[in-house]
Amino acid sequence: GAVVSQHPSRVICKSGTSVKIECRSLDFQATTMFWYRQFPKQSLMLMATSNEGSKATYEQGVEKDKFLINHASLTLSTLTVTSAHPEDSSFYICSAPFRREGGVSSYNEQFFGPGTRLTVL
């Protein structure tokens, strides 16, 4: 099956610093990747859609200058949390879609990375 990796798995940083999280599709190409944020004991919230070779699409309420997304290649997307603050502490998960044929129409099965736990002190 398709594998998606994330690096680092955990990061602790001081308030005001920037943190970069990498998401890689290991055995398939992904022109699109999704970035989610998950607060403790809550569901996943879609933050943005990363598009290879073009600008990311951000969901309503997500600050694009705060969460910089770069999709540099067909297998790598990065999320940079700029000037991180304690309220940015969260679990960040990426996913990459893989085209599948469904019963009625094709769809994109999403393969998720293992997540990155960010703690901002």
Place this chain on the structure above:
Amino acid sequence: AQSVTQLDSQVPVFEEAPVELRCNYSSSVSVYLFWYVQYPNQGLQLLLKYLSGSTLVKGINGFEAEFNKSQTSFHLRKPSVHISDTAEYFCAVIRLRRANTGFQKLVFGTGTRLLVSP
């Protein structure tokens, strides 16, 4: 717009007992349905999916789910749970489009924490 409701935020159950995790959805168009499992500090793993055909879908780890169109439900079941099934379970939908342009977004429910005790 579609939405997914998981009414039970937490379901405690004893080992070897049966369990059902409820999921209801609302959508004005046809959807594909999914159940994912998330173990602590890990990403999501696909348990099973309903695309078409038989309404009873079997997945990994002994789980199954039944699609009920009239009740717009997709409840997850397991006849006998193990301690290792303790995790967070998410129901999700993808809205089908007539034209396959772009990538459909997954819409998640709020999750149900399954707690299996000895």
